[in-house]
Amino acid sequence: METILVQEGEEDFQEVICTAAGGRPHPNITWMLPEPKNTPPLHRNISKPDTVTSSYRFPSELYEGENITCVFEYALLPFMSTRTVTLPTYYLSSLKLKDHSLTTNNENETSLAFQLEDTNVRIRMEILGDLPSYKTSCVKDGHPLPEDVSVVGDDLFIRGPLQLHHAGEYVCQASYRKHLATLQFTVEAKPKVLLPVSFPPNISLTLKENSDHLRIECLALNASPAANVSWIFPHELNSTIHSDVTTRNGSHSVRSVLTVPVCMPSEYTIECVVEHLLLTGKKERQVSLPVCARPNITLHSSIEWESDTAYAGLVCSVESERPPVTISWGTENCDIDISSELVMSQSESQKSHMVIAESVAHIPIYLYGGCTVTCAVEHLGLEKPEKKSIDLPSLGLSTSRLFVGEELYDRLWHAVCEYSGDGVKPNVSWILPDDDTIVQPTVPSTYNGINVQVNSTFEFQLSQYEGKDLICVIQNKHGKDERQTIHVPKYSISSIEVLNKTTLYRRTPGHHEHRVTLQENLSYQKILLRAHGNAPSYKTQCYREDGSVAHTVGMALVFTEPVSELDAGLYICHVSYHHHTATVSIRMDVSSEETQHMIFVTTCFSSAVAITLILTVVLCVLCSIQNKRVLTYGTIPLFVLGPLSAL
Structure with a gap:
C-alpha cells in the first residue's frame, strides 16, 4: 500500500494504491473509505497475469487526515490482511520576512528602510508550514503592485531605481486551498546619506575550507578612498590571488581572496596587509595554515x-x-x-x-x-x-623434456612433451611424420607463482608411427620457439621357441607342429615358450583345436588341473606385441604310468634281443676264422680256446 501526490492542472490529489502480487488465483481487494465529500474519490482496478492493483484518487483538500484501509482476501487463507494509511494533513504556520538587515519593528509594525535610487531591491519572505504547493501574492496600499514591482518566487522584487511612490504599506499572502498566511510590512524610501570625503575601512579576515583548498578572504570595507590590500606568504606556497573593488554611495570596498592548499606539510603563517591614508601605519591580519597529517x-x-x-x-x-x-x-x-x-x-x-x-x-x-x-x-x-x-621476481631458464612410451592400462603409446618456464605459457603442438600434420592435444597446466608447467601428451597406436620421428613444437607467443624430436622404436617378433623337450613334426609344407608329452594325473604342468624379437613385453594367447581358450600365465601354457586324455590334442599359441605377432602349433600327448612301464620293458627286451643277435654274428665270424687256421696249422692255440669256452 502506497500514497503518492498527483497534480493535474491546478488540482492536487492523493492517490492510494494497493497491490497484491504472485497469488494464484488473484486475491480480492476491498476498501474501507471515509464518508464521501462533495467530490467522490476516483477508483480504478488493473489486473496483470501476476499482479492485481486497485487504487483510489482523493482530492487533497477534502480528505486531509482521513484513514484509508485496504483489505486483501484470499480464498486459500482463513484470515484477511489489511493495510491502513492516513492521508497527509497540511498546515501553514506563518509568512515572515527572511534575514533582512534593514528590518525595524515599532509597535507591532514591521518597517523596511531603503535609500532612494537603490536598484534591484529584493525583499525575501519565508513560508513556514507543510504544503505540497502554494501561491504568493502581494498588494500595496490595497491596490495592485506597481508595474516595476513583482513577486518572484517567495521574494518581492523592486527593480528600481527606488522612488517615493514605492514607499507604502504592503500586504502579502501565501495560500493553498483553505490554508492562508498573511505578512504586512511598510517600505520607507529615505534620502541618500552623504558620507564624508575620506573615511577608514572596516578590516576583517575570514578563512573558508573547500574540499581541497582554503580560501582566505581579506576585506577592507566602506572606505574612501579605497584601501590597498596585499599579502605576505612564503614564495614556495602554491597559491592564487583574486581581488576586486566595489563602489556604493561613494564608499569603496576591497575584497582580496588568497587560495592555498587545504593543509601543508609544515606550519605556515599568512598575513593580510591593509594600507589607508587614515590608518596609522599598516594593519596586519594573520592566519596559520593547518598542518597535514602524513599519509x-x-x-x-x-x-x-x-x-x-x-x-x-x-x-x-x-x-x-x-x-x-x-x-x-x-x-x-x-x-x-x-x-x-x-x-x-x-x-x-x-x-x-x-x-x-x-x-x-x-x-x-x-x-x-x-x-x-x-x-x-x-x-x-x-x-x-x-x-x-x-x-619483481626474476625469470629463470626454461626446461623441456620429451619421452615416448607405452601406457600399460590403455595399450596406447604416449609421446609426452614437458615444459617448465617463467612468465609465459607456451603453445605446445606436435608435427606428425609423413604429411607433416600439426595436432594440438589438450594441454594441462600447473601454475606456481610466475612458473608454469605444461604437459602435452599425444596418444597414438604403435602401428601408426613405429620407427618414425615425432616433433614437439613449443611456441612462445612473444617470439621464442623450440623444437624437439623423438624417435618411436621399431619392434619385431621373428619366431616362437618351445622350451620343453619336443619332437618336430611337419604336417604340411611350411607348417610344423611341436609334439610335447605331459604326464597324466599331474597338476601345474607347463609348456614353456620363448619369443625371439626385441619387443619389451609379450602377450600370449593359446587356443585348443576346437577354438576354446587355454590357460596361460606369462609365456607358458599352464595346466593347473591334473592332466588327462581330454587335454591331449592340438594347441595354437599366439605371441604378440601390439600389431606384431607370431604363432606356434603344439601337439600335446598324455602319457600314463603303465604305458611308461610297458615302454620300458619293451625297450629293455628289444635291446637284449639286439645285443644277442650282434654277439651271435660276431661268434660266427670268429669261428669261421678259427677253422681256417686249424686246417692250416693243425692246432688251436690256447689263447683262442679260452675266450671261446667262456662264451
Whole structure:
C-alpha cells in the first residue's frame, strides 16, 4: 500500500494504491473509505497475469487526515490482511520576512528602510508550514503592485531605481486551498546619506575550507578612498590571488581572496596587509595554515595469470585525512619505460574520516622480471614525493623434456612433451611424420607463482608411427620457439621357441607342429615358450583345436588341473606385441604310468634281443676264422680256446 501526490492542472490529489502480487488465483481487494465529500474519490482496478492493483484518487483538500484501509482476501487463507494509511494533513504556520538587515519593528509594525535610487531591491519572505504547493501574492496600499514591482518566487522584487511612490504599506499572502498566511510590512524610501570625503575601512579576515583548498578572504570595507590590500606568504606556497573593488554611495570596498592548499606539510603563517591614508601605519591580519597529517602508504603485490601471461598485480594504497593524492609508477635498475606496458586504474573510497586512494598496476613479468617497480606518492602532507618499491621476481631458464612410451592400462603409446618456464605459457603442438600434420592435444597446466608447467601428451597406436620421428613444437607467443624430436622404436617378433623337450613334426609344407608329452594325473604342468624379437613385453594367447581358450600365465601354457586324455590334442599359441605377432602349433600327448612301464620293458627286451643277435654274428665270424687256421696249422692255440669256452 502506497500514497503518492498527483497534480493535474491546478488540482492536487492523493492517490492510494494497493497491490497484491504472485497469488494464484488473484486475491480480492476491498476498501474501507471515509464518508464521501462533495467530490467522490476516483477508483480504478488493473489486473496483470501476476499482479492485481486497485487504487483510489482523493482530492487533497477534502480528505486531509482521513484513514484509508485496504483489505486483501484470499480464498486459500482463513484470515484477511489489511493495510491502513492516513492521508497527509497540511498546515501553514506563518509568512515572515527572511534575514533582512534593514528590518525595524515599532509597535507591532514591521518597517523596511531603503535609500532612494537603490536598484534591484529584493525583499525575501519565508513560508513556514507543510504544503505540497502554494501561491504568493502581494498588494500595496490595497491596490495592485506597481508595474516595476513583482513577486518572484517567495521574494518581492523592486527593480528600481527606488522612488517615493514605492514607499507604502504592503500586504502579502501565501495560500493553498483553505490554508492562508498573511505578512504586512511598510517600505520607507529615505534620502541618500552623504558620507564624508575620506573615511577608514572596516578590516576583517575570514578563512573558508573547500574540499581541497582554503580560501582566505581579506576585506577592507566602506572606505574612501579605497584601501590597498596585499599579502605576505612564503614564495614556495602554491597559491592564487583574486581581488576586486566595489563602489556604493561613494564608499569603496576591497575584497582580496588568497587560495592555498587545504593543509601543508609544515606550519605556515599568512598575513593580510591593509594600507589607508587614515590608518596609522599598516594593519596586519594573520592566519596559520593547518598542518597535514602524513599519509599511510602501503604497496602490495600478487601474481596473476591472464591470457597465458603472468602479471604482477601491484596495489599502491594511500590512506590520508585529506585528498588529493597523486600516484605514479616507475622502475629502477631497468632501462625500460614502464608506461608503455603499464595497465593502471585508480580509485578513491571513504573510510570513516579517512580517504583511501588506490592505484592498481598490471605489469607483465616477461618484460619486467627482476626489475624494481616504484610507486611514487605526492600529497600535501609530504614535502617531497615518497616512494615505495618492490622487486619483481626474476625469470629463470626454461626446461623441456620429451619421452615416448607405452601406457600399460590403455595399450596406447604416449609421446609426452614437458615444459617448465617463467612468465609465459607456451603453445605446445606436435608435427606428425609423413604429411607433416600439426595436432594440438589438450594441454594441462600447473601454475606456481610466475612458473608454469605444461604437459602435452599425444596418444597414438604403435602401428601408426613405429620407427618414425615425432616433433614437439613449443611456441612462445612473444617470439621464442623450440623444437624437439623423438624417435618411436621399431619392434619385431621373428619366431616362437618351445622350451620343453619336443619332437618336430611337419604336417604340411611350411607348417610344423611341436609334439610335447605331459604326464597324466599331474597338476601345474607347463609348456614353456620363448619369443625371439626385441619387443619389451609379450602377450600370449593359446587356443585348443576346437577354438576354446587355454590357460596361460606369462609365456607358458599352464595346466593347473591334473592332466588327462581330454587335454591331449592340438594347441595354437599366439605371441604378440601390439600389431606384431607370431604363432606356434603344439601337439600335446598324455602319457600314463603303465604305458611308461610297458615302454620300458619293451625297450629293455628289444635291446637284449639286439645285443644277442650282434654277439651271435660276431661268434660266427670268429669261428669261421678259427677253422681256417686249424686246417692250416693243425692246432688251436690256447689263447683262442679260452675266450671261446667262456662264451
